[in-house]
Amino acid sequence: MTFKKTFLGLTCTLLAMTTWAQDKTLNIYSARHYPTDEVMYSDFTKATGIKINRVDADDAGILARLKAEGAASPADVILLVDAARLWRAEVDGLFLPIKSSKLEEAIPANLRAKAADNGGTAWFGLSTRARVIVYDKLKYSKTDVDSYEKLADAKFKGSLCIRSGSHPYNLSLFGAMTEHLGPAKTEVWLKGLVDNMARSPKGGDTDQIKGVASGECGVAVTNSYYLARMMRSSNPADKAVTEKIGVVFPNQSSWGTHVNVAGGAVARHAKNTDNAVKFLEYLASPAAQNHFANGNNEWPAAKGVSFDNPALKAMTGGSFKSELIPISAVGMNQIKVQQMLDRVGFK
Numbered sequence: 001m002t003f004k005k006t007f008l009g010l011t012c013t014l015l016a017m018t019t020w021a022q023d024k025t026l027n028i029y030s031a032r033h034y035p036t037d038e039v040m041y042s043d044f045t046k047a048t049g050i051k052i053n054r055v056d057a058d059d060a061g062i063l064a065r066l067k068a069e070g071a072a073s074p075a076d077v078i079l080l081v082d083a084a085r086l087w088r089a090e091v092d093g094l095f096l097p098i099k100s101s102k103l104e105e106a107i108p109a110n111l112r113a114k115a116a117d118n119g120g121t122a123w124f125g126l127s128t129r130a131r132v133i134v135y136d137k138l139k140y141s142k143t144d145v146d147s148y149e150k151l152a153d154a155k156f157k158g159s160l161c162i163r164s165g166s167h168p169y170n171l172s173l174f175g176a177m178t179e180h181l182g183p184a185k186t187e188v189w190l191k192g193l194v195d196n197m198a199r200s201p202k203g204g205d206t207d208q209i210k211g212v213a214s215g216e217c218g219v220a221v222t223n224s225y226y227l228a229r230m231m232r233s234s235n236p237a238d239k240a241v242t243e244k245i246g247v248v249f250p251n252q253s254s255w256g257t258h259v260n261v262a263g264g265a266v267a268r269h270a271k272n273t274d275n276a277v278k279f280l281e282y283l284a285s286p287a288a289q290n291h292f293a294n295g296n297n298e299w300p301a302a303k304g305v306s307f308d309n310p311a312l313k314a315m316t317g318g319s320f321k322s323e324l325i326p327i328s329a330v331g332m333n334q335i336k337v338q339q340m341l342d343r344v345g346f347k
């Protein structure tokens with residue numbers, strides 16, 4: 001009798017511990033390299049009691065780790081910062097398609113994965129960033145660079161700065177161009193970019209902005225939030241940089257500026273799936289969406305969220321036209337794009 005009691009007691013304790021572990025823990029693999037995100041993680045924990053364990057790495061590192069870990073992976077939520085990577089992970093079967101009416105209502109269809117066979121969605125875009133053109137105000141004017149196509153004009157010979165063609169941000173831009181122009185014209189355009197380079201691609205987007213300010217580059221390509229960060233910086237050196245450059249949201253009179261997404265998914269072998277869905281739903285909530293906008297200078301992906309960010313307002317004059325092609329198609333083009341880059345010698 002005593003044994004039975006003890007035995008049952010032990011069983012109950014173990015069950016309770018398992019439930020507690022599932023209820024109170026969430027393991028996130030994140031490629032979001034933005035310190036301002038910390039507030040979102042702590043707000044989620046405060047509101048739900050769910051403790052977050054986070055592994056930070058870049059997109060490629062996260063995908064490699066998930067593949068190596070297989071079914072033993074502790075990851076519940078995956079956060080990536082680019083459509084091409086989200087698509088790659090989806091195709092490689094690293095995500096668990098989920099059904100969430102909250103996420104489906106909040107996130108527009110063109111900013112998430114296509115519905116899977118079971119009706120679930122493999123990933124959701126959670127914020128957007130525009131790939132914009134910056135230019136030296138002393139050398140050029142806005143109309144010189146009001147489209148991506150113009151970056152291949154011969155007048156920019158020796159003037160263009162851009163990070164590596166194989167970086168996901170560029171793979172996605174070029175994947176979008178392939179959707180808009182078709183592959184043949186896109187390859188000619190890419191060759192034009194290579195011919196116009198001021199230097200071999202190096203550094204990140206901020207380095208390209210600084211290159212324009214220093215006079216080494218006449219025009220450059222960057223994600224919008226890097227520029228907004230410098231505009232809002234209290235560092236005089238950053239202010240000095242932004243005063244020298246102009247910014248253009250390209251293709252306003254045609255298909256609109258290319259926007260990429262940062263997004264989230266539930267990991268294929270997640271153990272805490274309920275918490276994972278809860279966390280993604282939280283990221284799509286107005287509070288978290290506002291944080292993406294005010295903390296990291298991104299645009300909310302969720303519909304109807306109002307936000308107040310002076311740098312984003314100053315850059316766009318209030319709003320801008322963004323392209324409307326499905327972001328999943330952009331990811332799908334990346335293999336084709338990489339082959340074109342190799343052919344035209346875009347490092």
Ligand code: FE
Nearest residue numbers: 033081205223
């Ligand atoms: Fe980035």
